[in-house]
Amino acid sequence: MSAPRRATNISLNSDLLEQAKALGINVSRACERGLAQQIAELRDRQWLEENREAIQSSNAYVEAHGLPLAKNRPY
Template sequence: MQAADVTKPTRKPTNLSLDSALLKEAKALGINVSRSAEAGIAEAVKRHKQEKWLKENARALASSNAYVEANGLPLARHRQF
């Protein structure tokens, strides 16, 4: 049997405007600027999605927290710790 093919993400050439001194220093240090930029953008997207989810679900979270404060944890009597 052959191993399942792992598909690589499609890469798209993109123009970015970066601080020239920072770019020069990164290249001198052997940093892969494209991969570093991609990692930074991925982290920003992740953070934005988390913040958006928390905003969209704030009422449900507050309601759940209020319930637990008033009634304790559901099924707490079954905890073994």
Template structure:
């Protein structure tokens, strides 16, 4: 009987250095003095903060809707 290999639990894609520098420039992150891993962490932090800010209104609207109507998935919960 054949078995399937376990799928990796984390994404294996990593930006190339050129993509990282391009993304840092887009996010206005200064790469000066940062090694690659520190730059990756800063790009991730700034990108997540920007996404949250750009989507704040939609998040607030969804939270308000869910507060008044309940979660649309409540009927599937067994707890």
């Protein structure tokens, strides 16, 4: 992530925080990775939902007509 880092306050489960500290986990980096993963997952779900109709249409076409260039496949 190339954006500058900015200090923020968050509330965490105290048991998890203590375990993380005991294990030497960089809590800021771990939170950052988790947040980035959540953002990516949500964006993926949003993209699928926004494109669901086009994907279904494409799948229906292939099911009805086969792959457009299937005759050119060597296998």
